[in-house]
Amino acid sequence: MRKRAINKDYYGGALMILFGLGAVFDGFSYGVGSLRHMGSGFFPAAIGALLALVGVMTAIEGLGRKSAAVGQDASPEWRGWLCILGGIVAFIVLGEYTGLLPATFAIVFISALGDRKNSVKVAAILALSMCVVAVIVFWWALQLQFPLLQWGAR
Amino acid sequence: MTMIDKSLTDLLYGFSVAFQPHNLVWSIFGVVAGNLIGVLPGLGALAAISILLPLTYTMAPVAAILMLAGIFYGSMYGGAIGAILLNLPVHSPHAVTCLDGYPLTKNGRGGAALGVAMIASFFAASVGILVMVFFSPLLVEVAFKFGPTEVFSIMLLGLLAGSTMAKGSAVKGVAMTLLGLLLGIAGTDVDTGMTRFTFGLLPLDDGVDLVALCMGLFGVGEFLLSVNRMAVVGSGLKMRLRDMRPSKEELKKSFFPMLRGTAVGTFFGVLPGTGPTITTFVAYALERKVSKTPERFGHGAIEGVASPEAASHSKTQVDFIPTMTLGIPGDAVMALILGALLIQGIQPGPQLIIAHPDIFWGLIASFWVGNLLLVLLNVPLIGLWVKLLQVPYKYLFPSALFFIAVGCYSTQNSLFQVGEVLVFGIVGAILIYLEFSVAPILLGYVLGPMVEENFRRALLISHGDMMVFIHRPISAWFLGACAALILVQVAAFIIKKRRRPRPDGETPANRRMHFMDNET
Numbered sequence: 001m002r003k004r005a006i007n008k009d010y011y012g013g014a015l016m017i018l019f020g021l022g023a024v025f026d027g028f029s030y031g032v033g034s035l036r037h038m039g040s041g042f043f044p045a046a047i048g049a050l051l052a053l054v055g056v057m058t059a060i061e062g063l064g065r066k067s068a069a070v071g072q073d074a075s076p077e078w079r080g081w082l083c084i085l086g087g088i089v090a091f092i093v094l095g096e097y098t099g100l101l102p103a104t105f106a107i108v109f110i111s112a113l114g115d116r117k118n119s120v121k122v123a124a125i126l127a128l129s130m131c132v133v134a135v136i137v138f139w140w141a142l143q144l145q146f147p148l149l150q151w152g153a154r
Numbered sequence: 155m156t157m158i159d160k161s162l163t164d165l166l167y168g169f170s171v172a173f174q175p176h177n178l179v180w181s182i183f184g185v186v187a188g189n190l191i192g193v194l195p196g197l198g199a200l201a202a203i204s205i206l207l208p209l210t211y212t213m214a215p216v217a218a219i220l221m222l223a224g225i226f227y228g229s230m231y232g233g234a235i236g237a238i239l240l241n242l243p244v245h246s247p248h249a250v251t252c253l254d255g256y257p258l259t260k261n262g263r264g265g266a267a268l269g270v271a272m273i274a275s276f277f278a279a280s281v282g283i284l285v286m287v288f289f290s291p292l293l294v295e296v297a298f299k300f301g302p303t304e305v306f307s308i309m310l311l312g313l314l315a316g317s318t319m320a321k322g323s324a325v326k327g328v329a330m331t332l333l334g335l336l337l338g339i340a341g342t343d344v345d346t347g348m349t350r351f352t353f354g355l356l357p358l359d360d361g362v363d364l365v366a367l368c369m370g371l372f373g374v375g376e377f378l379l380s381v382n383r384m385a386v387v388g389s390g391l392k393m394r395l396r397d398m399r400p401s402k403e404e405l406k407k408s409f410f411p412m413l414r415g416t417a418v419g420t421f422f423g424v425l426p427g428t429g430p431t432i433t434t435f436v437a438y439a440l441e442r443k444v445s446k447t448p449e450r451f452g453h454g455a456i457e458g459v460a461s462p463e464a465a466s467h468s469k470t471q472v473d474f475i476p477t478m479t480l481g482i483p484g485d486a487v488m489a490l491i492l493g494a495l496l497i498q499g500i501q502p503g504p505q506l507i508i509a510h511p512d513i514f515w516g517l518i519a520s521f522w523v524g525n526l527l528l529v530l531l532n533v534p535l536i537g538l539w540v541k542l543l544q545v546p547y548k549y550l551f552p553s554a555l556f557f558i559a560v561g562c563y564s565t566q567n568s569l570f571q572v573g574e575v576l577v578f579g580i581v582g583a584i585l586i587y588l589e590f591s592v593a594p595i596l597l598g599y600v601l602g603p604m605v606e607e608n609f610r611r612a613l614l615i616s617h618g619d620m621m622v623f624i625h626r627p628i629s630a631w632f633l634g635a636c637a638a639l640i641l642v643q644v645a646a647f648i649i650k651k652r653r654r655p656r657p658d659g660e661t662p663a664n665r666r667m668h669f670m671d672n673e674t
């Protein structure tokens with residue numbers, strides 16, 4: 001699968017400029033004050049300005065540079081990404097509404113499915129064994145304040 | 155003379171603290187847990203410490219810090235095992251150990267290489283501890299003369315060194331440090347009570363959560379990039395106790411490399427901001443230069459194992475000096491330990507030795523106990539570690555993800571922290587993909603509030619005169635060092651540009667390291 005090479009330094013630099021300018025903008029809204037009596041916004045604005053500057057330098061450094069190390073970022077790994085992120089989201093939602101056990105099962109089960117070499121059965125076994133760990137280690141031994149099972153928002 | 159006497163008395167006191175049953179148990183737990191997690195592929199010291207950090211919130215400060223330190227050097231021992239036996243740089247400082255360690259394994263001397271690595275590690279750690287015992291009080295005396303002006307300048311130097319001497323592009327390292335500083339000051343401004351960068355989210359008023367930030371960047375971010383890409387590691391490897399005894403010849407060959415490695419590690423440990431990776435590389439390069447038979451390197455020279463391993467361990471110990479006495483962490487792991495101290499309500503700095511002698515001297519003494527324990531532990535358990543190394547990634551990351559989620563929840567008993575992990579995971583993955591090294595973010599994050607506070611105070615005292623940083627001599631020296639550092643980087647950049655085309659064709663081992671680089 002052929003990929004269009006992107007210049008990572010351009011994108012990285014642009015991202016830093018974006019973050020930097022955002023911080024400068026925000027900093028001014030907090031009040032900059034003077035050198036003698038700095039407002040809350042002085043430091044963030046100064047750091048933000050520096051960050052934007054460094055962002056420009058990053059892009060300059062990348063001038064004429066071909067995107068390096070193409071081998072390591074082959075094709076996008078949507079299945080893995082979605083499963084890992086989806087697992088965490090499921091943990092938050094299920095943790096809020098149904099308790100620790102369903103949340104534990106969900107995060108392990110869903111993220112395990114992100115690996116192509118895992119079958120549904122393997123993922124389920126792994127998830128169940130983590131549920132046992134959750135009960136023994138976190139609920140019983142460490143007395144974590146997290147109900148095992150419940151219904152509705154806390 | 156009296157100074158040395160005093161240090162020795164204090165050290166004895168430290169041993170009495172470290173041997174209190176409660177402290178000893180936690181220290182042992184930390185060492186074992188660190189060793190275990192360090193062996194597991196894909197999880198280094200940073201991941202190990204952040205996963206176990208929430209545990210410390212309810213512990214006494216001394217026990218907490220002994221445990222965290224134990225995790226740190228325990229995971230270093232674990233890392234060497236993967237590097238030597240499976241050519242797997244579990245974490246980047248050990249990448250260079252692979253170069254000769256793995257060929258030794260292929261030649262059937264892997265056990266001996268491990269043995270040498272352990273002897274070198276223990277020796278180097280002991281030297282590092284001694285340096286810490288006698289050097290720290292001296293540094294403290296100097297540090298007491300520091301006002302906010304000096305503290306700001308030295309922090310600036312630490313940040314700059316940390317970001318430019320880490321791996322990859324120096325400019326990008328600086329960008330990450332700045333990003334970290336911004337993250338660090340998010341939340342309520344202690345001077346004015348104003349909330350900054352909270353986007354109206356109330357839980358952010360207390361600032362970004364340290365554990366969530368770490369686990370997002372170094373845990374989730376790493377998983378996102380390695381899922382379905384982590385190679386299956388070799389199997390069928392057997393290791394027995396008697397294989398681990400190096401021959402007399404091998405011991406003799408590794409003696410001087412061990413000494414040189416220790417010296418390199420100690421030197422880089424005192425310099426703030428130099429990562430362990432660069433230390434091991436310098437040690438290896440030096441060994442190759444000194445050797446009469448440099449062609450043996452890369453094909454299983456035992457010197458190539460002894461020297462970098464010694465360097466990384468003496469550095470690990472010496473690294474604690476600036477962290478504990480000046481409150482300035484040398485690298486990301488130290489930043490994390492500093493953050494843990496702050497959570498315990500302990501401010502590292504020159505006052506630490508006097509205000510909390512139990513922590514300082516207890517920590518030093520526990521280093522010895524822990525290192526001795528690691529040697530004793532690793533010899534009989536090596537077979538188990540080898541099995542652990544073969545735990546497939548497909549089981550490992552879902553389980554680790556669960557520990558991350560629960561661990562973050564437990565810091566505040568709130569699911570908001572888990573959401574933070576999600577966000578930082580995505581951000582971390584994007585940044586790593588764009589070839590930023592994310593470790594300096596942590597450095598900036600921990601130092602952010604302190605840098606701002608000292609900057610403010612220094613200018614308040616000088617009535618807004620920026621020249622104060624140059625007029626005060628100690629501060630001027632630090633700023634001069636900063637300028638020198640920048641000049642060196644600029645010069646290196648120009649030389650590199652002239653020598654086009656840029657050598658981007660990295661070797662596979664190199665590339666993998668770049669990929670796994672998050673604990674420079």
